[in-house]
Amino acid sequence: MTELSATHFLLLSAALFIIGMVGVLTRRNILVIFMCIELMLNAVNVSLIGFAWELHQLTGQVFALFVIAIAAAEAVVGLGIVMALTRRADTVDIDELRQLRE
Amino acid sequence: MSLQVLIFSLLACVSILGALGVVIARNPVHSAIGLVLSFLNVAAIYLIARAEFLAVVQVIVYAGAVIVLVVFVTMLVHPDDLPEFHGRRPLRIVTGLVLGVALLLEVAAAVLTRSLSGAPGPWTDEAVAAVGGNTQALGQTLYSDYMLAIQLTALLLLAATIGAIVLARPEAVSERVAAARRTLTISLAHPRGLDQPERPPALPRPSDGQVKPAGSGRPIVLARSANEFTEQPAWGEWRTP
Amino acid sequence: MERTVDWLVVIPLAPLLAAVINFLFGKWWIRHRAHWIAVPAVGVSFLTSIVAAWTVLSRHERLHQPLYTWIRAGEFHVPVELVADQLTVVMLLVVTGVSFLVHVYSIGYMHHDPGYYRFFAWLPLFVFSMVMLVLANNFLVLFVFWEAVGLCSYLLIGFWFRRRSAAEAAKKAFVVNRIGDFGFALGIMLLFTSLRTLDYHAVFEAIPQLSSGTVTAIALLLFTGAIGKSAQLPLFVWLPDAMEGPTPVSALIHAATMVTAGIFMVARAHPIFLASPIALWVVAVIGALTAFVAATIATTQFDIKRVVAYSTVSQLGYMALALGVGAWIPAMFHLLTHAFFKALLFLGSGAVMHAMHDELDMRRMGGLKRWMPLTYWTFVIGAAANAGIVPLAGFWSKDEILVGAWVGGAPLLALVGLVAAFFTALYMFRAVFLTFHGQPRFDPHELHPHDPPATMAVPLVILAIGAAVTGFLGVPPETGWIHHALEPVFESATHHKVSLSLTLGMALASTLVALAGLWTAHAAYVRGTISPAAVAERLGPLYRLAANGWYFDVFYQRSVVRPLDAAANWLWRTVDVGIIDGAVNGSARIVALTAQMWRRLQTGLVANYALAIALGTVLLVGIYLAFGSTLFR
């Protein structure tokens, strides 16, 4: 553990990912859940970068770039849905949004 | 412990603290601040891993655009009273925590007992420096090996943009058209647009305007040409119901 | 002699560009200026055609321009190449010339139509397709543009598609043409499988190698296509209905150009037909019968456009008769003169309709001569040319066909032609007298008929001059200008010696017949010495036979359309709804029943779903660590 290695990155990635996951599982505000999902995506990027650095590869960075682009797209659409939801149901509490049941 | 590990640990700790802040904070804006903090530290960690371009992109896109958007929407959704509903579901919190700890233990076990095995790639620090830096190296890889992926991503972003615009539009034109259809009957008065080959017997020619009440009180709109009501609407006004 | 040039492509390209531009920008931008694009384009095409014709006819050389290779698959090799020989340039002149006049006429005729730009997109598109059909150098390209003109015809018949009858007529034309085209396509395939080439020259050179049975089959199949396109006997039913389209379309497509594509194709492929006497005989008989049947039907119609349409069918029959008896040049000669006088008749009736506010029934016209002198005189010239009155165009060409039939070994068919000529004169002048003479049978206070505006009048006058003088291209008979011009194309065809006495005798006979028809019409509709009603009464079943178009439509309706309808209905109600839908719905019902049991899991709470995902992840990773990895071993 004296030299920086991919293990450090992986541990950080795991920690961030699991914090994000716990957030998704426990929070009720759809916006916070949204942020937690971003956190999980970001955690994946950390591990990708760590591998890329350790293995002298650029593939990891390329994939991280795509993840960022997709996260941006997801954010745009997700927030659009949130806007439409609040306009229609006037709430951001996922426990009150039960249309998926029908 | 080398300086590198020290800096890394420092940044990682702050990053994890920020992430915890996201989950724990009762106010979504505070969550967002925690998230930005976490992201900025992760960007700094990217710098350690010699991914300068990604670090900057991380800041610009994640911190600068995505989270700003989230904060923006947070404020738009309920500008006055941001809802604070954390929990009131103790069972769910406990389950979530248990699952999280379990997964953390599993992953940590897997990571710590393993070492990375894999052939090192060609992009050593010297190789990266030879093409001019991380950005140039990344660019060369992106626009040669990942050309199709880049184009698909561009397409995805375009689709997302359109989707977001459609989702966020306040009122659809089609609803207005449908509302008009419920109250109006559109009839074609052009002789060549009719079913019968003969000319119709003296159609009412409203001289005082276009709308004339019919028998049941429903107004009839007389079209002056066959295309008047079938013309494509102008760009941007059309949306399929 | 053959010469490669690079300007031949202008002839099809100009109208194509016009069509594309009008189609793309017409609706929003060009709108009522559409003719400023279409008319000059067709004009350019016409001028280029004149240059091409002059070059070909004066220097006796063929022009050709290779464009590109369309298909290259093994030995199947289809180059797109434009070729202009004597036959082609005559057709080109007819097509582009009449098209140009009709385009000009349409400016006035379609003036207030909401689909103005659409009209001026499809009309040039038709010109393009027709020109390409004529310029093609192999059967496949010919077939492609054969279909393309069919498509344009469909689009333009159904131009006022909001009118049910127009939509139906377009559909009918399309379906009936498909039957003929099916045979045509089979013929081309047979040609390719037996000769491995579709190029005109190669095919014609290789024809003698084939057995007579194959050649007959090929020729008959090709002629099936001509039957459909040129409205010959069993398949002529679509052409009268095609009059639902705008009148300029009727004039251009359904009189002057597209319907003659079948005649042109047979003339083009004359080496194949020459190799098969049976096929020639079939062509001649069908042609003669068509000429006769259509002429009798035309005599009983009251819709002015239908009269002219049946007249077209009849004249196409004459052309087919000429082809069948080996009188190739007279057939093309008649095609040329017919294009002029029939386009003139259609445009004239269009002018009448224009004046009468879309009235088509001749029983509600009459006495129009007083208000529309120009239309009247041009119409009379067209009618007389059609009827074969000396010295107008129709007389010379029709006479030559009859002479050709007489010496070509089919005197009986020549007699049928003579009888049809009597009816031709009768119906033509019946139309003239009913429309323009006598007392008006409409309210002159409500309608104010008048001669059309200049854009419509000028084409009428030009066509009238053409209808009057084009006949002299074939004077003196058998050695006229047109004969010399087309000689090189048909040099393989056998030539009959025609004696002067026969020519004169036939001319005298046909003139007498035409005058008899004229006299009958005059007696019936002007002087009233013969009562048409009484004649119809006397003839009874025969009259009804003719008036109902020899019951062809009824026959098709009963024998083809209704059984097909019934079969489709049965397939729908029994097979589709009963069996297929039943199976699908049944399985869906089973799924629905099971789903009812599962739906309790569906709480609608996203949090629960997320929890399930997380649980699954934890379990999967745990299972992997425990059993898949070496962690605990």
Add this chain to the structure above:
Amino acid sequence: MDWQRLLVSYFVGFVLLNVLLGLMAYMTWFERRVLARMQHRVGPNRTGPFGLLQPIADGIKLLAKEDIVPANADRLVFLVAPLLSFALAPLGAAVIPFGESLHLFGLEIPLLVADINVAVLYVLALGSIGVYGIILGGYASGNRYSLLGALRSTAQVISYELVLGLSLVGVFILAGSFSLQDILREQQRVLVIGPLTLPNWYILSQPLAFALFLIAAVAETNRAPFDLPEAETELVAGYFTEYSGFRFSFYFLAEYINMIVVSLLAGTLFVGGIDGPFADGVWWLALKALFFLFFYVWLRATLPRFRYDQLMGLAWKVLLPLALLNIGLTGLVRLWGIGAL
């Protein structure tokens, strides 16, 4: 780790920061004087010669004022937000090259704080983080006007940042690098076209990009005529309505520092930075930056404020397409090898 280098960088950064702070103070004086002359007034002229001590007096006044926190404010965020704005503002200057390296005491002292590969993107990233100062400040005030001002400002800054970034892509394509030093080096080349000898400044090859950059930069720094977030007539004072004392001055000063940094950046990116006739040097950059600063003031004195929808419409419907057009054209030119000139 090269401790010596780190120390030198630190020292340069320290000097630069102090120079910037001083400049920023005198920028307020400069603006007031110039504005006054343009409006036929005199401007501050009482405190010291030509009113030169006015900024110092203002600073003392602001620091001495009471720091008020509204009752329903989000206290922590309210206190931190202006610091964020102020702290981020001068960081941009770290990557701007002020000249070749200097040799002092046997040491090689580079005249820039950090030469990083992605310098320009770094400045843009700082700009995007800077938004938080505004939006959090507006939100934390617990005041509707502040929130609205913050929302407007955020939307504006994000939109114009997009234009800003895209307008620079043309420069990146020509220079082949994000590094400001590389861009500067490219511009120091001499361009010979026939009888003409021109500097290879990007204002000549990228005039459209330069115009877009200038407009977007003005909007990015919330200056007139794009100073919507602080529109007094509509929003009282926008996101810093509730701020007073030195926290208010932080916002105020951050704006001026941003102006200076953007001017320096414009000078470096488009008009050759330290490159100039006679002798290259930091004075040329200073002169160019001064011109841009004057331009800012000039705009404020001349143009009325935009309406909000016009402002956003301008960004998305005019500037963004133009920027994309510029990128496409530049790319094509580069592809066809004309860019090798």
